[in-house]
Amino acid sequence: MDFADLRRPFVIAHRGGALQVPEHTMEGYRVAVGQGLAVIEQDVSTLADGGLGVMHDGTVDRMTTSSGNVADHTSVSWKQLDIDASVILGGGWPDGLRPPLFDEVLTEFGNRVLLCAEAKGKDAMAPMLDALDRRGLRPETVLLQSYSLADCQLARSRGWAVIWLGSADVAWAAAEDIGWIGLEAGQVTSAVCTQAHAAGIEVACHTVNRRHQRDALVADGVDAIFSDDPVYIAGDAGSRTSDLFARQVWLPGMLPDTDRGRFHPDDATWGSGGPDSVTSTLMGFLAPPDPAAFTLDLDLRMDEARAGGPTCCGSVLLTTDDHPYVPLSGASPGADGYRVLLRADGDLEVHRVTGGISTALASSTGGAALRTGSYVPLRITVSRAGLVARAGNGGTTVTVADTTFRPVPVVHLGSAFAGVRFRNLVVT
Incomplete structure (x- = not known):
């Protein structure tokens, strides 16, 4: 499946579905894919040796048992970090999970799952593009993201689709041949969506975890929704009977x-x-x-x-x-x-x-x-x-x-x- 094949609006598993699984872990991504989710997100930062680590924050403090800046780690020390899953998420998740390298994500999921990767920091987009080329990913299966116009311009110059985060400037995005804008849910209006669609631009919004919010955004005309609870937002969650709490893990919704x-x-x-x-x-x-x-x-x-x-x-x-x-x-x-x-x-x-x-x-x-x-x-x-x-x-x-x-x-x-x-x- 390519992004063009997805019915709009589609749901993106934000950080892999951070309310359901330990965010940005290979184990969490596997669960998301096993749930039938078509798109998983990565936040990508440059490491000290030029490697690319996947983690949302600029420090490792919140997610791991260690402290310090992401950028100070090498690819080797990155894989020695211990994600504190039982504290962060609770439930049946063990500690001892490791944050992934972007290359690991591409190797396991590239060309098999649709990826939506954000460049965190001004120096991440170029090596991300190099990694995508090196691993042979098809551009139709990747949607990149950045708050930086320069990053978006670089991605477009090399043939990759990109979401310009934080911008509602439809005319500027169209002039730069940027096919997506990405807004916080509270910034989305039907007027913005109508203007964007008239210019051939699609609208993504973040982060949406309740269906009543989703319904309002769908009515406004959004094309993609980032969610920490993607199975629930996609409408696929539903149980009527069973021992719901026996696995001791968070359920959709x-x-x-x-x-x-x-x-x-x-x-x-x-x-x-x-x-x-x-x-x-x-x-x-x-x-x-x-x-x-x-x-x-x-x-x-x-x-x-x-x-x-x-x-x-x-x-x-x-x-x-x-x-x-x-x-x-x-x-x-x-x-x-x-x-x-x-x-x-x-x-x-x-x-x-x-x-x-x-x-x-x-x-x-x-x-x-x-x-x-x-x-x-x-x-x-x-x-x-x-x-x-x-x-x-x-x-x-x-x-x-x-x-x-x-x-x-x-x-x-x-x-x-x-x-x-x-x-x-x-x-x-």
């Missing part, structure tokens, strides 16, 4: 509203929160077969609740799209749906959420208090007539005949003033 929570290897679960926090995390991989009528089953366990705190709870929020929700903030525009709360004392509540503002609809009291460390089954059934929530094997139940928001297919899990774990998520 598992995005922080407040934070991403953490995995618990002792019982292969995922959870969030603590006695002093209120949390919410999007579970974008859950896909009801019928968004207007479905049942969500899960098991909830409460740990370390705030002492004497009647508001301690685990929560399930069902929203109409994937706008982030920040509980109790009153500042979550676009977050519309229903929130089900299971409190430490066993009470069950259902709230309607409108623009992030939560209003209680119904509650059930007298349920058995949650025992620390024990799981309680929770079932939420959405129908065209309303919503029913049932907690515990005894069947503490709350029913609401509210159909304000339909459909409500998007699931967020969270907690308030307690550490909460979740497992056995099934949507039917």
Whole structure:
């Protein structure tokens, strides 16, 4: 496949998909390719011996157990760095991964996967072009990037397509025969896209991890979208049943509203929160077969609740799209749906959420208090007539005949003033 063959807009795995895999690692790229992603991105810097290292930052501090400047490393010392994957990304990723050299990426993926490589620094583009020529890559399979006009001019003079990052100057790009401009998502407008297309120029934007943002950008007319969560943004993520947290790795669309929570290897679960926090995390991989009528089953366990705190709870929020929700903030525009709360004392509540503002609809009291460390089954059934929530094997139940928001297919899990774990998520 060539770039010209891709249906617009297409998705670029930003840093290989940095919310799913350790960014800019061969292991991460392999996962991205295995997920069916057509385009993977590289950030390329020049090393002290003229080699080319792949890493986003100008230092190795954030990504590795070492410190110092990327440019001070040689190709040999580069391959001795230890990427701190378990700290940076968590989940089931081990430490001991190595940052790649650009030559390694070209050798394994060149002419097999579409590459979108950015020249980081003013001295990287020329050796990148030399490496592409030396490895025999076809120009149709590579899209280069740079914020530097001089870099873009050099790439074009040698026959390579390039994105001029940070520029919305369509006329100048056209005069320089630059076929792409690359903007931050917030800079994209339908007028810019229309002007660019009229000049034969395509528009890329970065970095987009929520589908409601994607939808607006697609409506504006973008041609390519960089995403840290490319499977989710491409629309290919979707699970209804299975042991979703058993592998202890981040799933597509598992995005922080407040934070991403953490995995618990002792019982292969995922959870969030603590006695002093209120949390919410999007579970974008859950896909009801019928968004207007479905049942969500899960098991909830409460740990370390705030002492004497009647508001301690685990929560399930069902929203109409994937706008982030920040509980109790009153500042979550676009977050519309229903929130089900299971409190430490066993009470069950259902709230309607409108623009992030939560209003209680119904509650059930007298349920058995949650025992620390024990799981309680929770079932939420959405129908065209309303919503029913049932907690515990005894069947503490709350029913609401509210159909304000339909459909409500998007699931967020969270907690308030307690550490909460979740497992056995099934949507039917």
